[in-house]
Amino acid sequence: KAGVTQTPRYLIKTRGQQVTLSCSPISGHRSVSWYQQTPGQGLQFLFEYFSETQRNKGNFPGRFSGRQFSNSRSEMNVSTLELGDSALYLCASSLGQKAAEFFGPGTRLTVL
């Protein structure tokens, strides 16, 4: 089975722009979660989608949003980018609650 894939792998944006990141889960996985990793804050949960519905949400401002499509693929969007949004954004998929989470390679976002 193919693993979790994320596109693009690297992205450079300037402050005020918006960005959309994409994630394709492992075939058969209906849960997709997003995490932000920074040196200062570590790995932090953004949100989880299951069957196109947001099931959980972390403590991030409304500039961070996401969605999930009927094929379980997911996108996350960050609007009005700030320097502090520079991070590695990781997507993970699983069969659902209590199941192992498998991560993609991440998208490295740099905001200038």
Place this chain on the structure above:
Amino acid sequence: SQQGEEDPQALSIQEGENATMNCSYKTSINNLQWYRQNSGRGLVHLILIRSNEREKHSGRLRVTLDTSKKSSSLLITASRAADTASYFCATEPPPIQGAQKLVFGQGTRLTINP
């Protein structure tokens, strides 16, 4: 916020030695998962241990879980240079407790010296 505390923050050992990393957490959990991350890359899933399990093995990995102490340990036996990476524990809380899917510790940076 991070629920987990990992200890030590950094560990350097000789190839062939065993490495032990510890993780403590604050609330009840469904399961605890261990991950490996090579610098700047994605997380590789190592092992999942459920709240009703006490020990699990996978190859050279041994994980223990003590829910009464809210702690877990990861043992890597006969370490290899390729084991050099950061190791994270992540807990999945019961859904009634709120919004987090996985809550990560800050990680242990393991260096294996040849």
